[in-house]
Amino acid sequence: MSERVVFHIDVNSAYLSWEAVYRLQHGSCIDLRNIPSIVGGDQEKRHGIVLAKSIPAKKYGIITGESVHSAKEKCPELVSVPPNYPRYVLASDEMIKVLEKYSPNIQRYSIDEAFLDFSNRDEYFLDAALRLKEEIKNNLGFTVNIGIGPNKLLAKMASDFSKPDRIHTLFQNEIKDKMHPLPIRDLFMVGSRTEKKLQSRGIFTIGDLANTKRDYIHSWLKKPGLLIWEYANGIENSPVKNGLIPLKSVGNSTTMPFDVESKEEAHKVLLAISEMIGLRSRDLNSCGQVISVSIKNHMFFSYSHQRKLIVPTNCTNTIYKTARDLFDEMWQGEPLRNFSINLSQLVSNDFFQLSILESINKKEEMLDRTIDSIRLRYGQNSVIRSCFLYSGIDPIIGGVVAEEAYPMMSSIL
DNA sequence: TCTGGGGTCCTAGGACCC
DNA sequence: TCTGGGGTCCTAGGACCC
Numbered sequence: 001m002s003e004r005v006v007f008h009i010d011v012n013s014a015y016l017s018w019e020a021v022y023r024l025q026h027g028s029c030i031d032l033r034n035i036p037s038i039v040g041g042d043q044e045k046r047h048g049i050v051l052a053k054s055i056p057a058k059k060y061g062i063i064t065g066e067s068v069h070s071a072k073e074k075c076p077e078l079v080s081v082p083p084n085y086p087r088y089v090l091a092s093d094e095m096i097k098v099l100e101k102y103s104p105n106i107q108r109y110s111i112d113e114a115f116l117d118f119s120n121r122d123e124y125f126l127d128a129a130l131r132l133k134e135e136i137k138n139n140l141g142f143t144v145n146i147g148i149g150p151n152k153l154l155a156k157m158a159s160d161f162s163k164p165d166r167i168h169t170l171f172q173n174e175i176k177d178k179m180h181p182l183p184i185r186d187l188f189m190v191g192s193r194t195e196k197k198l199q200s201r202g203i204f205t206i207g208d209l210a211n212t213k214r215d216y217i218h219s220w221l222k223k224p225g226l227l228i229w230e231y232a233n234g235i236e237n238s239p240v241k242n243g244l245i246p247l248k249s250v251g252n253s254t255t256m257p258f259d260v261e262s263k264e265e266a267h268k269v270l271l272a273i274s275e276m277i278g279l280r281s282r283d284l285n286s287c288g289q290v291i292s293v294s295i296k297n298h299m300f301f302s303y304s305h306q307r308k309l310i311v312p313t314n315c316t317n318t319i320y321k322t323a324r325d326l327f328d329e330m331w332q333g334e335p336l337r338n339f340s341i342n343l344s345q346l347v348s349n350d351f352f353q354l355s356i357l358e359s360i361n362k363k364e365e366m367l368d369r370t371i372d373s374i375r376l377r378y379g380q381n382s383v384i385r386s387c388f389l390y391s392g393i394d395p396i397i398g399g400v401v402a403e404e405a406y407p408m409m410s411s412i413l
Numbered sequence: 414t415c416t417g418g419g420g421t422c423c424t425a426g427g428a429c430c431c
Numbered sequence: 432t433c434t435g436g437g438g439t440c441c442t443a444g445g446a447c448c449c
Contacts, residue, residue: 043415047418048415048416048417049416065417066414067414067415068415069415070414222424223423223424224422249421250419255416300414
């Protein structure tokens with residue numbers, strides 16, 4: 001049995017690169033990648049965080065997730081451009097098309113990351129990786145890092161080494177030199193909380209964790225502890241999962257531009273979110289059985305309530321009414337900043353037997369489906385509930401829909 | 414902190430059952 | 432009360448990822 005070879009492909013500063021390429025394609029003479037720049041949310045709408053940064057911006061100490069305000073303090077001449085998700089979905093789709101030429105076994109991990117199984121191929125893996133990297137750069141205009149290893153974990157760790165436009169390997173015999181000296185926070189699945197816990201007991205590098213007794217970590221940090229101990233030792237054997245992985249939940253949330261202080265207004269926000277969750281779950285041909293509402297107040301404190309339904313649903317009104325009840329049960333009356341609804345324990349309609357209870361809701365489902373098709377044809381706001389008129393609240397909140405095309409870049413580079 | 418939005422998985426405690 | 436012992440389901444919260 002020959003050793004497995006897995007590639008992890010990671011787009012360098014994805015949103016920022018894609019934004020830069022789009023602007024070059026549309027006549028801009030500035031390449032955002034070469035100046036201090038970020039893709040950032042709208043500060044006026046209180047969405048002002050850094051979603052992606054250029055390498056020059058990184059040199060000012062700007063990090064993803066920090067507020068745009070503090071990023072501008074670090075670098076006053078910083079250029080901030082708004083995000084355009086449909087654009088990024090298209091760029092991502094184009095990259096996947098390229099990957100498919102190299103292996104039939106590809107797992108899309110996120111909008112800007114994918115695993116590719118390169119086991120048992122005739123071509124030498126480093127040659128293939130180099131061709132792949134160059135093809136993406138020449139044809140699509142952006143660069144990627146490729147990590148190569150015997151499993152997904154090591155491939156992913158390798159793609160994170162030095163950037164941009166680089167290929168790195170991380171096989172079993174390289175773990176000690178290339179991975180063990182790294183700080184513990186660099187290990188996949190060690191976040192800031194776990195970092196602090198590990199440091200408090202003298203574990204500072206990935207090697208420190210790897211050399212700790214397995215049972216000690218397991219009994220201390222339970223399942224997640226065992227997982228990161230195995231990762232530190234390069235142990236991971238999940239397959240590259242080809243094809244669509246069914247969603248287990250759909251959720252949408254929004255940070256309002258202003259604090260919501262009345263129940264009526266809060267209900268409207270919940271209805272607008274319910275519209276999107278209903279639309280998405282119907283589009284997936286699925287129903288969910290658990291509805292959860294979470295709110296974040298002006299002090300940034302969050303709390304949630306959930307309820308399991310007797311019968312799974314994808315009906316906008318059922319989602320809304322449940323969400324409203326949950327909200328009324330938990331809200332303490334303080335000003336609210338963020339609202340979120342989640343529909344989970346999703347089951348496909350094909351597997352979900354229509355019960356007598358559900359058939360009562362046939363009319364409701366017909367109405368939802370009719371509205372969905374009108375919105376699909378004439379736009380999301382072609383049918384809206386009258387309560388949203390002059391309310392200052394969007395009638396549907398959340399979601400991403402793609403429309404433009406992604407041109408080839410070969411003429412420019 | 415002038416702090417987004419979409420996901421997955423895990424844990425702890427209480428209810429309830431045998 | 433010196434207060435069984437599992438197992439499963441449910442809810443709230445938290446950790447992590449991009």
